[in-house]
Amino acid sequence: MKIAIVGAAGRMGRMLIAAVLAADGADLAGGSEAAGHPDMGRDLGELIGADAVGVTLTSDPRALFEAADAVIDFTVPTATAAHAMLAAESGTALIIGTTGLDAAQQAAVDAAGEKTVIVQAANYSVGVNVLLGLVEKAAQILPDAYDIEVLEMHHHHKVDAPSGTALALGHAAAAGRGVVLDEVACKARDGIVGARPRGEIGFATLRGGDVVGDHTVMFAGPGERVEITHKASSREVFAGGAVRAAQWASSQQPGVYSMKDVLGF
Structure with missing residues (x-):
């Protein structure tokens, strides 16, 4: 499964890169950051202190959604609302760990869930x-x-x-x-x-x-x-759960799901 990360150069983004690279059945499809980020163009493997993986940091989230089966988003509410629209347009699953969305931003997420798979959780542990x-x-x-x-x-x-x-x-x-x-x-x-x-x-x-x-x-x-x-004690618990949610999303119908759905609670 091809999984991409938005906000890939942040603390959580780097942890998500590592989790995707370590997961069975998952390939790292890409990572994005805002234009002008100092790490733009760097190999994502080297970004986390590992070997190069042949995928570089980009500023084009639209291309990221078009290249991936699922995108993981632990960014900020305004960005997440925009990413939800891209997910709906591309049919790409979106795994949302962003919190603090207002009513309009949540409405954008809910609308995207009519066209693609959204997993949204305050915590992926x-x-x-x-x-x-x-x-x-x-x-x-x-x-x-x-x-x-x-x-x-x-x-x-x-x-x-x-x-x-x-x-x-x-x-x-x-x-x-x-x-x-x-x-x-x-x-x-x-x-x-x-x-x-x-x-x-x-x-x-x-x-x-x-x-x-x-x-x-x-x-x-x-x-x-x-x-x-x-x-x-480590963000690894959140990153691993988000990757698990991305892989689970591949077999679901459009809708907005929670981590309880992923875990079968």
Whole structure:
């Protein structure tokens, strides 16, 4: 399967290159970056400190989509929305790890799903997807006397907050409670905010150092606290999951799928 990477010269992009090169049944079809990037024209193997693979970094994402069976996108929302349109035009599967899309950008992704296969997930780690299931189940079992708080920490380069994974965990907790997250979420507290409303789902965001991704969901009840935690120590777990999703996409009909679909949860 021919897999390409947009945003290939970034931290996650380089990890994705390595994951594609290491995967059985996958060939690296190409990689792109914005025009003017200092690594433009470099061999993608050499870009990650490996042997040359005969594929160079390009600034033409359209050509990338036309050459690949699937494209993996861990970029930024504006770019991802544009890539979704290219995926729809070319019929190429698009694997989206970008978070923070607004309503219009998400609509572009959903529209592309009518014409090609889209896999979209806030997190491609198998462990995080297990965590999502556990959080939803715990929220079903524990009454709303148990306050739910989602705590996340990432490296200081991360630009969106709360993280997409934290929001996914909030949605899982809300689903377990049978409520809509946007109606009960509290994403920041500052000053005299008053007592915590019953049923609120709170978020706390930490940034610093080189933390790959830590997420904890707390159920704080009378006399006890249940905490469910996942800590990622390497981006390899995200890259490997994204390549797995790309290979899975090859046998699917057009639509927008999640990592739960890929894993068969």
